[in-house]
Amino acid sequence: MLKKITSVLTLFLLLILIFSFNNAAAEKIVIEDYQAELVEIDTPVERIICMSPAMIEILIILGGEEKVVARTEMDADLLSSAQDIPVVGSSSNRPQIEAVLELEPDLIIADTMLSDRNRKVFESFGIDVVVESTSDPDRLNQVIDNFALILDNSEKAEELKAFMSEYEELIENRLAAVEREQRPLVYWEWRGKFRTGTSKATVDPLIDFAGGINIAHDLEGSYPVVSSEFVWEENPDVIIKMASRDDSLADMQNSRNELMNRNALKDTNAVQDERVHIISWDVQNGIFSIIGKLYYAKFFHPDIFADIEPGLIREEMLKRFFEQEEFDIAVYPND
Amino acid sequence: MKMKADKIKFCYQDTAVFDELSLEIEKGKIISLVGPNGIGKSTLIKCLSNIYQADSGFVYLDGKNTLSIEAKELAKELGYVPQTQRNSFSISVYESILLGRKPYFNWKVRQEDKIIVQEILEKLNLQKLAEREVSNLSGGEMQKVAIARSLAQKPSIFLLDEPTSNLDLNHQLEVMNIITELAKEENAAVVMAIHDLNLAARFSDYIFLIAEKGKYISGKAEEVFTEENMEATYGVKVEIVESSKGMLIMPIELSS
Amino acid sequence: MQKIGSENYYDRAFKKRMIFLLFLIFLLVIVTIFSITLGVASITFGDTIKVLFGELFGIGSQDYSSFSRGIVMNLRLPRIALAIITGLALGSSGSIMQSILKNPLASPYTLGIASGSAFGAAAAIVLGDVIFKTIFTAYSSWVIILGAFSFGLLTILIINLIVSLKEGSSAMLILAGVALGYLFSAGVSFLRYVTDHEQLRELAIWLMGGFYQAEWRDIFILTPILILSLILLLKISWDVNALSAGEEVAQNLGIDIRKLRRIGTVTAAFLTSSVVAFTGIIGFVGLVAPHICRMIIGNDNRFLTISSGLAGALFLLGADTAARLIISPAELPVGIITSFFGAPFFIYMLIKKRRSYWS
Numbered sequence: 001m002l003k004k005i006t007s008v009l010t011l012f013l014l015l016i017l018i019f020s021f022n023n024a025a026a027e028k029i030v031i032e033d034y035q036a037e038l039v040e041i042d043t044p045v046e047r048i049i050c051m052s053p054a055m056i057e058i059l060i061i062l063g064g065e066e067k068v069v070a071r072t073e074m075d076a077d078l079l080s081s082a083q084d085i086p087v088v089g090s091s092s093n094r095p096q097i098e099a100v101l102e103l104e105p106d107l108i109i110a111d112t113m114l115s116d117r118n119r120k121v122f123e124s125f126g127i128d129v130v131v132e133s134t135s136d137p138d139r140l141n142q143v144i145d146n147f148a149l150i151l152d153n154s155e156k157a158e159e160l161k162a163f164m165s166e167y168e169e170l171i172e173n174r175l176a177a178v179e180r181e182q183r184p185l186v187y188w189e190w191r192g193k194f195r196t197g198t199s200k201a202t203v204d205p206l207i208d209f210a211g212g213i214n215i216a217h218d219l220e221g222s223y224p225v226v227s228s229e230f231v232w233e234e235n236p237d238v239i240i241k242m243a244s245r246d247d248s249l250a251d252m253q254n255s256r257n258e259l260m261n262r263n264a265l266k267d268t269n270a271v272q273d274e275r276v277h278i279i280s281w282d283v284q285n286g287i288f289s290i291i292g293k294l295y296y297a298k299f300f301h302p303d304i305f306a307d308i309e310p311g312l313i314r315e316e317m318l319k320r321f322f323e324q325e326e327f328d329i330a331v332y333p334n335d
Numbered sequence: 336m337k338m339k340a341d342k343i344k345f346c347y348q349d350t351a352v353f354d355e356l357s358l359e360i361e362k363g364k365i366i367s368l369v370g371p372n373g374i375g376k377s378t379l380i381k382c383l384s385n386i387y388q389a390d391s392g393f394v395y396l397d398g399k400n401t402l403s404i405e406a407k408e409l410a411k412e413l414g415y416v417p418q419t420q421r422n423s424f425s426i427s428v429y430e431s432i433l434l435g436r437k438p439y440f441n442w443k444v445r446q447e448d449k450i451i452v453q454e455i456l457e458k459l460n461l462q463k464l465a466e467r468e469v470s471n472l473s474g475g476e477m478q479k480v481a482i483a484r485s486l487a488q489k490p491s492i493f494l495l496d497e498p499t500s501n502l503d504l505n506h507q508l509e510v511m512n513i514i515t516e517l518a519k520e521e522n523a524a525v526v527m528a529i530h531d532l533n534l535a536a537r538f539s540d541y542i543f544l545i546a547e548k549g550k551y552i553s554g555k556a557e558e559v560f561t562e563e564n565m566e567a568t569y570g571v572k573v574e575i576v577e578s579s580k581g582m583l584i585m586p587i588e589l590s591s
Numbered sequence: 592m593q594k595i596g597s598e599n600y601y602d603r604a605f606k607k608r609m610i611f612l613l614f615l616i617f618l619l620v621i622v623t624i625f626s627i628t629l630g631v632a633s634i635t636f637g638d639t640i641k642v643l644f645g646e647l648f649g650i651g652s653q654d655y656s657s658f659s660r661g662i663v664m665n666l667r668l669p670r671i672a673l674a675i676i677t678g679l680a681l682g683s684s685g686s687i688m689q690s691i692l693k694n695p696l697a698s699p700y701t702l703g704i705a706s707g708s709a710f711g712a713a714a715a716i717v718l719g720d721v722i723f724k725t726i727f728t729a730y731s732s733w734v735i736i737l738g739a740f741s742f743g744l745l746t747i748l749i750i751n752l753i754v755s756l757k758e759g760s761s762a763m764l765i766l767a768g769v770a771l772g773y774l775f776s777a778g779v780s781f782l783r784y785v786t787d788h789e790q791l792r793e794l795a796i797w798l799m800g801g802f803y804q805a806e807w808r809d810i811f812i813l814t815p816i817l818i819l820s821l822i823l824l825l826k827i828s829w830d831v832n833a834l835s836a837g838e839e840v841a842q843n844l845g846i847d848i849r850k851l852r853r854i855g856t857v858t859a860a861f862l863t864s865s866v867v868a869f870t871g872i873i874g875f876v877g878l879v880a881p882h883i884c885r886m887i888i889g890n891d892n893r894f895l896t897i898s899s900g901l902a903g904a905l906f907l908l909g910a911d912t913a914a915r916l917i918i919s920p921a922e923l924p925v926g927i928i929t930s931f932f933g934a935p936f937f938i939y940m941l942i943k944k945r946r947s948y949w950s
Contacts, residue, residue, distance in 0.1 A: 088920070089921070090921070094803075094922075096631060096920040096921060096922070097666060097803075098630045098631035098632040098662060098666065098920070099631045099632075099920040101632055101658070101661070101662065101666075102631060102632045102633065104658075115804065117804050117806060121665060121666065124661060124665055125658065125661050126657075220785065221784050221785060224784065381839065384839075384842075384843045385842070385843060386839050386842045386843055405845075406845035406846070406847065407845040408845075409845060410843060410844050410845035413843065414843075415839065415840060415843035417837055417839050417840055420837055422693060422835055422836070422837065424689070424690060424693070424695070424835050424885070424890040425835075425890065426832070426835055426889060426890050426891065427600075427604075427889065429600050429601060429604075430604075430832075430889075430891060431835075431836060433601070434832060434833050434835075434836050434840075434844065435844070437829065437830075437833050437844040437845065437846070438844060438845050441829060442825075442826075442828075442829055442893065444601065449601055449602075452601075465600050466600055481836075481840075484836065484840070488844070
């Protein structure tokens with residue numbers, strides 16, 4: 001009998017405990033970030049420092065623009081409204097620590113370049129730190145969900161995810177019937193001449209998803225410089241080169257001309273068939289990577305995606321989620 | 336103090352420089368090592384100074400094998416004076432002489448050491464140079480500083496390597512006078528390797544001629560410096576001349 | 592009496608050296624105070640001093656904010672301490688290397704030891720991640736120091752080997768050091784190619800040295816290493832003095848030259864490697880600091896070693912403070928500042944004393 005009373009009493013006490021805990025935790029949210037850290041955040045969050053341009057985009061979509069008090073350097077002219085936010089460093093890797101602390105943020109959002117040491121420093125000042133990745137395509141939806149939780153705006157998040165998954169499914173469905181032999185060989189270039197990306201580069205899954213074969217997939221390292229003979233021998237069907245964030249149309253034109261006239265590439269299928277494309281970073285990272293996927297898919301399989309206009313989809317995205325009416329060029333040639 | 340080298344052998348890169356070499360030195364006496372270039376005079380001096388280790392044979396101090404004596408204690412008995420040389424980092428004359436006190440203290444310079452250095456400065460008439468850098472001195476002055484440093488070791492045996500080479504007549508004489516005083520006043524034994532046979536003949540009690548490998552001739556100057564020995568050793572016909580200050584060895588011509 | 596006049600020479604020199612030492616310490620304190628009160632975060636001079644007294648000595652009114660305490664105690668102070676420790680280490684090991692190798696151009700940087708250590712540290716990170724996956728995080732600092740020291744030691748062994756060759760001249764030694772330096776820098780660059788994104792982040796410090804990552808943990812590890820090494824270097828300093836009269840004289844004075852050279856160079860390499868493991872390569876400190884001290888107090892290693900260390904600390908702390916302030920709120924790499932001063936000084940030395948340096 002005594003045993004029974006005790007157990008009932010215990011249960012009762014336990015319930016009280018759970019409820020009181022729940023009450024206290026009503027203003028707290030818990031997020032598991034990309035580094036598998038459980039971050040407990042007091043809401044509402046008022047002051048955010050975001051050290052990743054791609055993540056600022058997501059914050060803005062979710063209505064958090066007012067709350068971002070500082071950012072790191074970003075030269076994308078895409079989001080003109082974000083240009084006025086003060087700068088506290090070049091990237092997550094080298095934040096100006098005292099300047100960050102001086103702004104007394106509630107939350108710091110950074111990418112994986114943030115060092116463990118700096119994360120510890122910020123946390124020692126009572127600032128919550130969330131590290132996320134927008135270059136990992138599998139992570140993107142989780143990032144949006146996490147930010148939606150922080151900004152308490154799940155509605156917009158669902159809308160954004162739906163928009164992206166619609167086109168992802170479209171690509172997947174149309175490419176389902178494409179055999180491996182039908183996939184074009186792709187040579188992808190970034191920065192200097194003959195610097196490409198291997199299976200460890202973030203572009204590799206993108207090429208694969210869009211129905212191409214990355215000729216550098218099996219090479220060592222992540223972004224090695226390869227021999228011109230290697231590219232010549234592989235004879236790619238498509239060549240893609242990344243434009244810098246602040247490249248003008250003329251810069252992109254020059255880039256393409258240089259590729260078309262480069263000796264080692266002259267005889268490749270890509271140059272012969274004029275399948276050489278310059279594409280901006282802006283459509284390859286974060287939420288705009290869906291636009292990049294659409295462009296890549298159309299580069300690789302122009303007939304299958306003849307009816308798709310990635311440029312227009314991008315404009316729609318900018319209008320709908322950023323209320324932006326001015327658009328720059330993301331690819332060259334733009335047909 | 337008495338030094339004795341017993342059948343020592345020294346090899347340089349597997350070839351013996353000298354072999355079966357025996358030598359005895361007594362306090363208050365000066366011995367000159369003479370012989371042609373490259374015969375091993377400097378090497379012998381270094382073997383006796385505990386700089387090189389003989390490959391076989393031993394050196395004894397008062398009958399005690401030098402190998403059984405601690406390096407620091409040995410440094411208090413053997414004062415080595417090298418041929419003059421300049422170094423990258425120069426120190427003052429005072430500090431250079433103070434280095435001779437190395438075997439006596441580890442870090443802190445004692446009052447006693449300063450007094451000894453001061454006495455030596457005065458004795459060799461170096462007071463005015465005390466603050467000068469050694470590398471800015473003339474060859475003669477540098478030689479005196481090197482001797483002064485060995486004096487600071489308070490050794491019972493001085494070993495000098497070519498103390499008069501590169502010196503003018505004036506300095507040659509000054510240095511040889513200092514060396515003579517070492518033997519007399521300090522009652523020390525002096526061994527010096529020297530090229531100048533006339534200086535050797537005039538200032539030493541004994542001559543040790545390394546004629547060729549394994550052939551050593553020792554004795555008083557008159558006994559060693561004979562026309563016959565000189566021709567055999569140096570390949571030069573000489574004439575021995577008597578002067579008021581002793582014998583003179585005059586080279587005449589190369590022997591055919 | 593003349594006796595007294597000359598007798599005073601040693602005491603006078605001694606006094607001059609002690610005054611120089613005290614002067615360096617005084618300057619270092621001034622620069623430290625200056626450096627600790629300057630920064631992007633707006634904390635008043637008064638608050639900074641209050642934090643220092645309150646946290647370090649537990650005295651004075653403790654009415655400062657936790658923000659001020661955090662900035663001063665967790666950001667600025669460890670960074671300043673690391674700069675001072677690194678300067679002490681590089682300056683004193685530079686001076687002892689010069690004296691032992693009898694080469695005025697010797698320093699951790701010119702002999703390639705810093706590059707060797709940086710490569711060792713970087714290799715420890717990259718390989719350590721693969722080999723010691725499980726224990727790596729807990730002991731990472733020590734693994735990195737071990738890696739740095741192994742290659743620092745390897746470099747000094749090669750250098751010693753070159754010295755022992757009869758024909759090894761002063762110029763040859765430095766050229767060999769420069770070549771080794773290039774070799775190891777290439778090694779670090781190679782590691783950059785074969786590692787992935789995550790490790791690259793950790794390698795950044797060895798590609799461009801600096802103190803911005805300073806933590807108290809680094810200070811706790813380095814301080815005992817520094818103190819023990821300095822004691823050892825001071826202990827052998829009188830013996831090292833004897834080397835200035837030539838190796839043969841030193842031997843005759845009862846010194847085991849090989850042992851002395853071994854102890855001196857290995858200690859200097861260890862000291863260099865330890866700091867490089869935390870700061871990466873910062874050039875010219877170990878070269879400039881000893882020479883300025885040699886000009887002022889002469890070549891007595893009993894004073895020179897510690898003075899060079901202090902001068903190195905002063906130089907590095909000044910350079911790092913400048914690096915923090917020149918384009919504030921952004922920062923310059925401290926190596927840019929030290930090279931701006933160090934490289935012209937190096938060239939000046941070559942021209943001024945070229946005969947004795949390249950013989």
